[in-house]
Amino acid sequence: MKTNNKLNKTVTVNGMMAVTKSDLEMDYVQFLPDNPSIGQTDAFCGRGLGRLLSNGSFEFTRTKRLRHKPEFKGGYASLSFGADGNDRVTFVVPNELRAQLPTILRKGICPIIKHLQKKGFSK
Structure with a gap:
C-alpha cells in the first residue's frame, strides 16, 4: 500500500x-x-x-513531530506560530551569559514586538 x-x-x-x-x-x-x-x-x-x-x-x-520554521529569528530569540494553537517565543542563551539574562530578555523581546506590530497585531 x-x-x-x-x-x-x-x-x-x-x-x-x-x-x-x-x-x-x-x-x-x-x-x-x-x-x-x-x-x-x-x-x-x-x-x-x-x-x-x-x-x-x-x-x-x-506520530509525526510538527516542526515549523520560526516566523522571526533574531539574536537569542525566535518567534513561531505552532500548528497546535500555541505561539512560542524561545530564548536560547549560552550558560556563560546567564548573569546577563534579564538584559538579554529585555533586548530580545523588543524586535519580536516590532515584528508583530508590522504583521498587524495590536499593542
Missing part, C-alpha cells in the same frame, strides 16, 4: 512481551522475539501512541 509516496510494510514478529509497572506509576514494555535476527525490522526512535489492549495485544502508531 502506498501513501504519501512512502511504502508501508508489515512485519510479523512472534515473541513474548513483558510489562513492568514501577512504584512511580511508569510502565515499561519490553518485547522479546522468539527468533531474534538482525535486520528483521528497522530501528526507530520517535514519539507516538502505544496501546496495550486487555487481550495482551500491543500496537504503536508513530
